[in-house]
Amino acid sequence: MPAMIRTALAGDPRRAPWLNASSLFWIAALLVLGAGLGLRDPWPADEPRFALVAKHMVESGDWLFPHRGGELYPDKPPLFMWLQAVFYALSGNLRLAFLLPSLLAALGTLWLVRDLGRRLWSEQAGAYAAWALLFALQFTWQAKRAQIDPTVTFFITLSVYALLRHLLQGPDARWWMLGWFAAGLGVISKGVGVVALLVLLPAAWARWRGWDGIAAMRGPRFWLGPLALLLPLAAWLLPMLMAVHASGDPALQAYADNILFRQTAKRYVDPWHHHQPFWYFGKVILSQWLPTVLALPWMLRPWCTALRARDPRILLPLAWVLLVVLFFSLSSGKREVYILPALPMLCLAMGPYLAGVLERPWPRRLGFGFALLLVLAFAAVGAALAFSEPAFEQKFEAARGVAHGGDAVGWLMLAIASFGGAALAWWRVARGELALAWTLAGLWVGVSLFGYPLFNDASSARGLMRTVGEAIGADAELGLVAWKEQNLLMADREVVEFGFLQSRQVQLERAIAWQAQAPDTRWLLVRESALPECADRSHGRLAGSANRRNWWLLRAGAWGGCAGGLSVPGAGGEDEDADDGG
Structure with a gap:
């Protein structure tokens, strides 16, 4: 058995046909990435937000304008949430649906890397590149989470894959168009899909320097690419902007302005959070790209040899990785997931040499x-x-x-x-x-x-919300103050919320007025850090803790001492632990 596993890992399918390189790899990938599917609910910071939006799309029928509770959610384009909503509509099981886009995107990214390595070099090169990607800590961790990043990584990798198929094995107008189209899908996933097109810069430089083996797309057929890029953007933007214009609703206009300008160019040029130094991504690479980066010292010599030999198969993916890291480093706002799309192409460039490296004792x-x-x-x-x-x-x-x-x-x-x-x-x-x-x-x-x-x-706050439901009984009404997305998502009934982006002061004032209309049947679940000093906690109970926050369940009598006015902690500013998910 060990001999067969070593043979399969080396990319040689001789003997043990059921345990060849391909089958062993996909069994391992499904086990590692798919284990736990359906065993948990969405966890913060981002997962409950996106799952809540997707659930609202299915239940309300409004797929054009994402909502977080009763408010529009303008921080991210809708494609990822559309995917979650589709799987939720098909399965009826949110525990499965919210993770499926990430799982399928990760498997798709692995397939692209493995297939491109096979086409550019050999079956063995593709196999080693895919194994290196599968066990890179950041890739595996993100693939098992319901954030947008695995999905945008897939679309960016698909774009680079298609462009390299054209550049290195073309010319081929179909791959050229697919490369641009996939970049457009990346844009409506997270706005950064256009970084895939940076691979055209080293390709143009190499052609200018006279390197062989790089195809061009000249004349009218060049414009097929930009047109393909615009197709997914138009499919989303045209209906959305037409609906905004027809509605005359200031809230919808603010949504369009936010998603088109504040969350794109302004976020890159003048970010308002996640400030990090220029060298931040070097730390991310050395820590979160383990253990793959342990092989880098042994990659330098073969890479340099390939570049001296003018091998575009190494130049294009490596130069693109450096350009992506540089692109995100130039903005002061940085999160570790921003450079995740560069990792698959780094593994691709390592694939042809990993077998030789792993024959050495020190690696x-x-x-x-x-x-x-x-x-x-x-x-x-x-x-x-x-x-x-x-x-x-x-x-x-x-x-x-x-x-x-x-x-x-x-x-x-x-x-x-x-x-x-x-x-x-x-x-x-x-x-x-x-x-x-x-x-x-x-x-x-x-x-x-x-x-x-x-x-x-x-x-997930499921335990807290289950306790709350049991405490107030099936016939009671529940309102949320200073809530997080997981509270709304895990509630066992229709709840009333008073705005997510509203200040705590406004939320609590509205909540007290709502509760006073039916004091015998209405309860408020309030985050402890948002409770004013005037609140009488004897008219309620500590409901429990979730996500390292305490929550109080209060009846109408708790506010008798607040007649002189509320003084809510943190009422004048943003939620102290708010996170827009990057």
Whole structure:
């Protein structure tokens, strides 16, 4: 069996046809990326927001203007939420639907990298590139989350894939058009899809310098690309702008202005949050692109040799990676996920040489050492949770919002460490890369299958909202103040909210007036940090904690001492922990 696995990992399908390179890879990818599907609800910061928008689309029938509760949500283009809504409409199960776009996008990105490596070099090159991408920490982590980034990464990778098919294996007008079209899909996913077109810059430079093997698209057929880019934009923008114009609604006009200008050019040129230094993405690459980046020192020589030989197969993806990192580095607003689309092309450029690199002793030692560090870290923390003094466990539970789950988390971490330790003992230093692959696979599968249920109630607010529903009874009405998207999403009934972007002062004033209309049947769920000093907490109860926030459930009598006016903490400014999701 180990010999067959080594053969399959090396990209050689001889013997064991059921365990060839392709089948083994896709089995591993489905296990690592798909484990835990359906075992958790959306978790903050971004997941409940997008799932709430998608749910509203299906239930309201309004797919053109995304809503967060009763307010328009203008921070992101709608394509990702459309995908979630489609899967929700088809399945009727939000737990499945909200993660499916990320899972399918990640699998699609892996296929593109593997196929392009096969076409440009060999089956083995494509296989190694795909394995390197699958186990890069940032790629796997994001693929298992319902954020926009895996989807936009797929569209950007598809765009670069198609353009490279034209540039390196063309000319081919069909691939040229698909490259631009996919970039347009990236734009209506997150606005940054056009970075895929940066690959045309090193291609133009190489042609100018006389490099061979690079196709051009001249004359009228060139404009087929920009036209293809405009198609997905027009499919979204034209109906939206026509509806805005026909409505005459100032709120819809503000939505259009925000999504078209504030969230695009203004966000890049003059960002209002996530400020980081110019070199920030270097830190991200060295930490979140592990373990793939451990092979970089051994890549420099073959890359330089290829560039001296004027090999455009290396120049184009590598130059594009550098341009993407530079593009996002020039803006002062940075988040680690911004450069995720560059990772697949870095793995592609590494693919032809990884087999040779992994025959060397030091890369194998590094892989083994990284796996050993993971095993020791999980073992240490797991043992501390399972066997230490209660104070440490209580501190962990408070920090992670897990009620009485520290022991279970500790034993889970010990189980993952034991699996990793067995992999280290089986493969040893001589096959350190396989020890690392098995350790990472065990980590992701273990956390997904057993960690998701442990953390879900607290992380998703399902436990809190279940407690609230049981406390007020089936016939009561519920209002939310200073709420987060997960509270609205996990509620067991139709609830009343008083604006998400409204100040806490305004929300609470509206909520008290609403509650006074039917004081015997209406309750308010209020975040503790938004409660004024005048509130009488004896007319309510601490409902519980979720996402490291305490929530109070209050009846109308709680506001008797507030007749002189409310003084709400944080009422004059933005929510102190607001996060627009980048």
